[in-house]
Amino acid sequence: MSGPLAVEVEGGIATLRLQRPPMNALNVELQEALRAAAEEVSERRDVAAVVIYGGEKVFAAGADIKEMEHMSYTDMVARSRRLQSAFTAIARIPKPTVAAITGYALGGGCELAMTCDFRVAARNAKLGQPEILLGVIPGAGGTQRLTRLVGPAKAKDLVFSGRFVPADEALAIGLVDEVVDQEHGEDVYAAARARVERYVGGPAFALRAAKEAIDRGLEVDLDTGLEIESMQFASLFATKDREIGMRSFVENGPGKAVFEGA
CATH class of the missing domain: 1.10.12.10 (Lyase 2-enoyl-coa Hydratase, Chain  A, domain 2)
Known part of the structure; x- marks a missing residue:
């Protein structure tokens, strides 16, 4: 493993593979790696579509709370825009994108998944915005992208409560687009690739x-x-x-x- 994020390209599809065990916590280093990867895959002519994948056990369980715990207001004023812009860079990749979600996609992990055009989840996946349980609110687009996906009432329910949403409910409310019955991570990844393979070779x-x-x-x-x-x-x-x-x-x-x- 080299760095917190790997970019792999095969068959016209780039995979951005999060690799910061055990939970792919989205620290500053990983946020900046996502920004750089977004720029790379946007420019590469051999990339027609993009999959974001956290591995077989977890997508991303949120921000690195240990890193944020001792940040002051002024620290976060300086950092928050960089945090949002890293996620916006993923959202603005000018090619079809899909998140392959295994295990937890919580907080920043859920926000990262929502930057994609599509979301494919394992049957046992859990999604949510639990920031309220820490005394804060989502800060990487969660209040905005979640509302656009599921509507204001459902978004308020999830943000106000901080509860974890199982895959079936996420599918029913439009938070994910497909649920894969097999819980093996590679099956979810394969389903995510299949969803965007149709665009390879397109205009x-x-x-x-x-x-x-x-x-x-x-x-x-x-x-x-x-x-x-x-x-x-x-x-x-x-x-x-x-x-x-x-x-x-x-x-x-x-x-x-x-x-x-x-």
């Missing part, structure tokens, strides 16, 4: 534009969102993949285009 700039339009559109009013969509739509007429896709459709019907990612 990279169109996928990027779709993600940008959806994510940015959530932050603004409908008219502004429609303008974002219109601009992204028009911009794709400068890509080679748009030419390939439309020509293939006319000549061969839908779903047969071989894109170049250009």
